[in-house]
Amino acid sequence: MHGYVDNKADLTKRLRRAEGQVRGIQRMVDDDVYCIDILTQVSAVTKALETVALQLLDDHLNHCVAEATREGGPVADEKLREASAAIARLVRS
Amino acid sequence: MHGYVDNKADLTKRLRRAEGQVRGIQRMVDDDVYCIDILTQVSAVTKALETVALQLLDDHLNHCVAEATREGGPVADEKLREASAAIARLVRS
Amino acid sequence: MHGYVDNKADLTKRLRRAEGQVRGIQRMVDDDVYCIDILTQVSAVTKALETVALQLLDDHLNHCVAEATREGGPVADEKLREASAAIARLVRS
Amino acid sequence: MHGYVDNKADLTKRLRRAEGQVRGIQRMVDDDVYCIDILTQVSAVTKALETVALQLLDDHLNHCVAEATREGGPVADEKLREASAAIARLVRS
Numbered sequence: 001m002h003g004y005v006d007n008k009a010d011l012t013k014r015l016r017r018a019e020g021q022v023r024g025i026q027r028m029v030d031d032d033v034y035c036i037d038i039l040t041q042v043s044a045v046t047k048a049l050e051t052v053a054l055q056l057l058d059d060h061l062n063h064c065v066a067e068a069t070r071e072g073g074p075v076a077d078e079k080l081r082e083a084s085a086a087i088a089r090l091v092r093s
Numbered sequence: 094m095h096g097y098v099d100n101k102a103d104l105t106k107r108l109r110r111a112e113g114q115v116r117g118i119q120r121m122v123d124d125d126v127y128c129i130d131i132l133t134q135v136s137a138v139t140k141a142l143e144t145v146a147l148q149l150l151d152d153h154l155n156h157c158v159a160e161a162t163r164e165g166g167p168v169a170d171e172k173l174r175e176a177s178a179a180i181a182r183l184v185r186s
Numbered sequence: 187m188h189g190y191v192d193n194k195a196d197l198t199k200r201l202r203r204a205e206g207q208v209r210g211i212q213r214m215v216d217d218d219v220y221c222i223d224i225l226t227q228v229s230a231v232t233k234a235l236e237t238v239a240l241q242l243l244d245d246h247l248n249h250c251v252a253e254a255t256r257e258g259g260p261v262a263d264e265k266l267r268e269a270s271a272a273i274a275r276l277v278r279s
Numbered sequence: 280m281h282g283y284v285d286n287k288a289d290l291t292k293r294l295r296r297a298e299g300q301v302r303g304i305q306r307m308v309d310d311d312v313y314c315i316d317i318l319t320q321v322s323a324v325t326k327a328l329e330t331v332a333l334q335l336l337d338d339h340l341n342h343c344v345a346e347a348t349r350e351g352g353p354v355a356d357e358k359l360r361e362a363s364a365a366i367a368r369l370v371r372s
Contacts, residue, residue, distance in 0.1 A: 002128050015119045022112040022142075029104050035095050035153035036175050042146040043182040046139055049115075050186070050370055053135040058363040060128035061344075066359065069348040080345065082129050084337040089136040090370050091329055092278070093143070143277055151270040158247075159266065162255040173252065177244040183277050184236055185371070188314050201305045208298040208328075215290050221281050221339040222361050228332040229368040232325055235301075236372070239321040246314040268315050275322040279329070 003063030004056055014052050021045040053090055057083070096156030097149055107145050114138040146183055150176070189249030190242055200238050207231040239276055243269070282342030283335055293331050300324040332369055336362070 004011060022045055028038045061083060068079040097104060115138055121131045154176060161172040190197060208231055214224045247269060254265040283290060301324055307317045340362060347358040 019115040026108045039179045043186040086132045093136040205301040212294045225365045229372040272318045279322040
C-alpha cells in the first residue's frame with residue numbers, strides 16, 4: 001500500500017473536480033467565451049493539480065521514503081533519488 | 094469572434110486529451126498505482142494545460158489586443174492590463 | 187527608448203535588492219545555515235525576480251508592442267511573436 | 280553539519296554566477312537594452328536559482344530528513360513537514 005491510501009477519497013474528489021474544470025474549459029472554447037476568462041480557468045485547474053501533486057508528494061515522503069530510509073541500503077537511495085526527480089519535474093512544469 | 098477561433102480544433106483536441114489524462118490519474122489512484130508514477134502524469138497534464146494557455150495567450154495578443162491597440166483609447170489600455178494580469182496568473186500558478 | 191524607461195528606478199532598486207539577497211544566500215551557505223532557511227530565501231528571490239520580469243513585460247506590451255501594432259506590418263508580427271516567446275520562457279522557468 | 284556540506288563549493292559557484300547575472304541585468308536596464316533581451320536573462324537566472332534550490336533540497340532529503348527518519352519520533356515528523364512546505368514554496372514560486 002502506498003502513502004496516499006489515507007487520502008484517496010480527497011485526491012479522487014480533487015481529481016474529479018479538475019476533470020470537470022477541464023471539460024468546462026472545452027465548453028468555454030466551444031461557446032467562443034472571451035480568451036481571458038478561459039485563461040483564468042486554465043490557471044485555476046493548473047493550481048488545483050499542483051495541490052494534488054503536493055499532497056501525493058507529502059504522503060510519499062512520509063510513508064514510502066520514510067519506510068525505505070529506516071531500512072536503509074540501496075532501496076532507500078533509490079526512493080530518495082526518485083523523490084528528488086519528481087520534485088524537479090514539478091518545479092519545472 | 095476571439096483570437097483563438099482559428100485554433101479551436103487544436104485547443105479542443107488538447108483539452109480532451111488533458112481531460113482523459115486527469116481521468117487516467119483518477120484510475121491510477123483507484124488502482125493504488127505507485128505515487129511517483131502518478132506524480133509523473135500530474136506533471137505531464139500540468140505542462141499540457143500550460144501549452145493550451147500559451148496558445149490562447151498568443152492568439153489573444155495577436156488579435157484582441159492588437160485590434161484594440163490599433164483603435165487606441167481606454168479599450169486598448171484595458172485589454173493590455175487584462176493581458177498582463179493573465180500572464181502574471183500563469184507565471185505564478 | 188524602451189517601455190520600461192519610466193520604471194527604471196524601481197526596476198534598478200528591485201534588482202539591487204535581489205543581488206543583495208543572492209549574496210546573502212552565499213553567506214548562509216558559507217555559515218552552514220540550516221537548509222530549509224536557505225531554501226526559503228531562494229524562493230523569495232525567485233519570486234522577486236518574477237516580479238521584475240512581469241513589470242518589464244507589462245511595460246513592453248504597453249509601449250514597444252502597442253507602438254509596433256499601431257504601425258502594423260511585419261514589425262508588429264515580430265514584436266508579438268517575441269512577446270509570446272518571452273512569456274513562454276517565463277511560464278516554463 | 281547539514282546535507283549540503285559536500286556541495287558547498289558547487290553551490291557557492293552557482294550563487295556567485297547568479298549574483299553576477301543579476302548585476303548584469305542591472306547594467307542592461309541602465310544601458311537601455313531591449314526589454315526582451317533583459318527578460319531572457321531574468322528567465323535564465325530564475326532557472327539557475329531553481330537548480331540551486333533543487334540541489335539543496337536533494338541534499339536535505341538525503342541527509343537531514345533521512346537521519347531524522349531513522350531516529351523516528353516527532354523530530355522526524357517535523358523534518359518531513361518542513362521539507363513538504365519548502366517543496367510547496369518552490370513549486371508555487
